[in-house]
Amino acid sequence: MTDTPAIDAADRLRGAGLRVTEPRRAVVEALRERAHASADEVYTIVGRSLPGTSLQSVYNALGDFVDAGLVRRIEPAGRPGLFELRVADNHHHLICSVCGAVEDVDCVVGEAPCLTPSDALGYTLHVAEVTFYGVCPACAAAPASAR
Known part of the structure; x- marks a missing residue:
């Protein structure tokens, strides 16, 4: 949901x-x-x-x-x-490594699990949880001295 x-x-x-x-x-x-x-x-x-x-x-x-x-x-x-209140839709997150901003990003493929490991070791997969780290647009645009 x-x-x-x-x-x-x-x-x-x-x-x-x-x-x-x-x-x-x-x-x-x-x-x-x-x-x-x-x-x-x-x-x-x-x-x-x-x-x-x-x-x-x-x-x-x-x-x-x-x-x-x-x-x-x-x-x-x-x-x-x-x-967060957003649950049960297998979305992921983008996190800025400078300011800590967190954004939702929809599942890459669209249904859970949206990532498949190279070897599931016999597990039946239900969900994949991914966190992407990077620099948000506001921090990227700020002068280095302001970071």
Whole structure:
């Protein structure tokens, strides 16, 4: 399922079999606001609307969401894990090695898995997760001294 902004946060939670609470709703809304967010970034966004929410509550919600398939966690090398609402479509990511920007990139072939290893060693493959690293257009255009 890709991110569908028209679906209410409460409906998303119920659809994933989760109880609807204000902190959970706020976490979903934070991930709508910031497509690839760390737990700390989600916590900061949630704090604007629910200042009494604890960081542990945000971590718990994110963990529950990942377990329920509502949220996907990506783990870029050398960075904290990031969370996103776009799930179940086998998309990949582009990450700028200068500024850390993260962009979604659709599957290269279009159906999972979109990459095939040279030897699957007998595994039945379901998904391929690829992270491309490079320099985004804004960083490439900036003078070297600004990087």
